[in-house]
Amino acid sequence: MILALAVACGKDTITIKGTIAEGETYPEDTLVYLLDGDEIIDSTAVKDGAFILKAPANPERYYNIWAYPNSKTYDWYYGLIAEPGTFPVTFSADSKNCSVKNAPLNKKYNEYRQSIRDIIGEYRDQLTGLADDAEAEAEALYEQMTDKLKDLSLDAIGKNANNYIAKAALQNIIYDLDLDQLKDIVGKCGKFVRDDESVSRIITCKEAEIATAEGQPFVDFAGKTPEGADIKLSDYVGKGKWVLTDFWASWCGPCMREVPNVKKVFETYEGDKFMVLGVAVWESNGDNSASARKMEQMDMKWHQIFVGDDHTPTDSYGIVGIPTMILFAPDGTIYKRGDVLRGESMIKTVAEALAQ
Numbered sequence: 566m567i568l569a570l571a572v573a574c575g576k577d578t579i580t581i582k583g584t585i586a587e588g589e590t591y592p593e594d595t596l597v598y599l600l601d602g603d604e605i606i607d608s609t610a611v612k613d614g615a616f617i618l619k620a621p622a623n624p625e626r627y628y629n630i631w632a633y634p635n636s637k638t639y640d641w642y643y644g645l646i647a648e649p650g651t652f653p654v655t656f657s658a659d660s661k662n663c664s665v666k667n668a669p670l671n672k673k674y675n676e677y678r679q680s681i682r683d684i685i686g687e688y689r690d691q692l693t694g695l696a697d698d699a700e701a702e703a704e705a706l707y708e709q710m711t712d713k714l715k716d717l718s719l720d721a722i723g724k725n726a727n728n729y730i731a732k733a734a735l736q737n738i739i740y741d742l743d744l745d746q747l748k749d750i751v752g753k754c755g756k757f758v759r760d761d762e763s764v765s766r767i768i769t770c771k772e773a774e775i776a777t778a779e780g781q782p783f784v785d786f787a788g789k790t791p792e793g794a795d796i797k798l799s800d801y802v803g804k805g806k807w808v809l810t811d812f813w814a815s816w817c818g819p820c821m822r823e824v825p826n827v828k829k830v831f832e833t834y835e836g837d838k839f840m841v842l843g844v845a846v847w848e849s850n851g852d853n854s855a856s857a858r859k860m861e862q863m864d865m866k867w868h869q870i871f872v873g874d875d876h877t878p879t880d881s882y883g884i885v886g887i888p889t890m891i892l893f894a895p896d897g898t899i900y901k902r903g904d905v906l907r908g909e910s911m912i913k914t915v916a917e918a919l920a921q
Contacts, residue, residue, distance in 0.1 A: 579622040580651040581630065581665075585614040589657060596633045601626055601647075622649035624670055624728040625757040632656070646670050646729045674730050677721050681737070684713045715741055719750075727755040735764065740885065744771040767885065774883025783897045784881040788844070788870040791857050796870055798844075798878075803897025807839045807918055809906070812879060812889045814847045815859035820888040824863050826911045831867050833912065838895075839919060841867035846887065848873050892918060 583597065595611040599618040606620045606628070620628065626647045643656060643663040648670040656663050665671050688710040695702050714737065721734040731754050739747065747768060751759055758764060777784055785799045802808050811827050813820035831841040843865060845856035851874035860869060872878050882891065882902075890906035891899060892914065905914045 577622050577649055579620055579628070579647050579649060581618040581645075582651065582653045583611075583616045583618065583630070584653065584655050585611065586655050586657040598631045598633070600629045600631065620647065623647045624649075625732075625755060627729050627733070630654075630656075646674055648728075670728060670730070673725070674733070677717070677730060677734065680717055681714060684710060684717065711741065714738065722750060722754065726753055726758075731755070732758050732761065732764075739764070739767050744768070744775060747771065770880065770883040770885050772883070773881060777882045777891075777899055777902075779899050779901060781899050783893055783899060786872070786878040786881055788872040788875070788878070789853060791853075791860060791869050791871060798842075798870065799897075801840065801842050801868065802893045803895075805895045806837070807895060807900075807915070808842050808893040809839070809911075809915060810842045810844060810891045810893065812844045812846055812882075812884055812887050812891075814845065814887055815855040816849070817847075817887050821859075821863065823888045823890075823907065824865065826908060827867070828864070830912050830915050834915060834919060835867070839915070843867060843869040844878055845869060845871045846879055846884075847876070850874075894918075 581599070593611065593613075597609055597611060597616050597618065598605050599607040599620055601620070607618045609616045609618060611632070618630065624646060627644055628647045629642055629644045631642045643654065643665075645652075645654070645665050645668065648668060650668060652665050652668045652671075654663065654665045688706055691706050692703060695706075718734040718738045722731045725731045725734070735750065735754070735758065742750065751764060751768070783798065783802050785797055787795065787797045790796050798810075802810075809827070809830060811820075811823070813823075827841060827843075835841060843860070845853065845860070848855055848871075853871040853873050856869070856871050859865075870878075879885075879887075879889075882889070888907075889902070890911065891902040892906055894900040900918055901914055904910065
């Protein structure tokens with residue numbers, strides 16, 4: 566009832582006057598939905614190539630419009646910040662050509678996104694002029710690009726701390742911020758950013774990463790062997806061996822590309838002083854079956870801990886992306902983690918550890 570009164574009175578309301586782009590036709594009564602996340606907050610049907618949607622305005626939220634010419638598949642969609650006002654929106658089957666007019670906050674957001682595309686486009690253009698073996702130059706260009714994106718996003722957050730732009734810009738750089746930077750930025754934003762579940766999760770992960778940095782003791786967790794027996798990390802780590810632990814998932818392409826490097830280390834050093842341990846994480850169905858199949862397909866002969874969809878292991882170590890490698894020392898402390906255990910650096914780092 567309150568929602569209906571607010572919309573009817575037009576106060577603090579966003580009104581979308583949709584028009585189908587010239588030259589495009591849609592069946593009469595094509596269903597159009599306005600969603601806040603997964604929640605449908607208004608719906609209507611196309612009449613004479615037009616429709617109107619209304620909902621409570623909230624500049625902290627990002628609404629999506631979906632059109633269904635039939636009951637099963639959508640034809641186009643469009644998103645916009647839910648700022649108050651009445652806005653004409655022209656729709657095309659190519660959602661890239663959709664546009665909203667006379668919406669200042671959405672204009673700022675679109676300008677921010679265009680600046681991102683410009684920076685990335687400039688980086689790609691610069692890469693095309695490099696020789697194939699110019700790795701140092703390519704890395705320098707990448708760092709320049711990420712610095713520009715970070716500066717752009719920090720500026721957007723500072724100017725839009727209390728609307729959706731701050732949340733979107735933060736998500737673009739959140740993994741590049743250290744814990745103190747992240748907490749400082751979040752503290753200056755509106756409550757909707759501070760209370761956002763994904764932001765809170767990243768803060769928690771960064772705290773866990775610090776707690777499990779190099780030199781810190783291992784954190785135990787439980788899982789199953791491929792045969793289904795109960796097993797813990799502590800059954801392997803802290804038992805007098807160096808343990809290279811690979812957090813991976815069956816569906817993860819980068820994880821699979823890293824398997825040959827893990828296999829090389831396993832075949833070179835597995836023995837009395839060293840072992841390889843896989844930890845299969847983030848299984849969508851949670852029953853470990855996909856992990857078992859992939860282990861056999863990729864001939865992964867080293868020990869494994871299967872944890873299904875239990876996020877405890879990755880949360881405990883602040884892992885937000887896989888594959889992640891951690892090398893545990895014989896006493897169970899964390900010797901190395903991260904990029905020094907990826908690619909060709911993996912076997913070099915392991916060799917240096919075993920030479921001690």
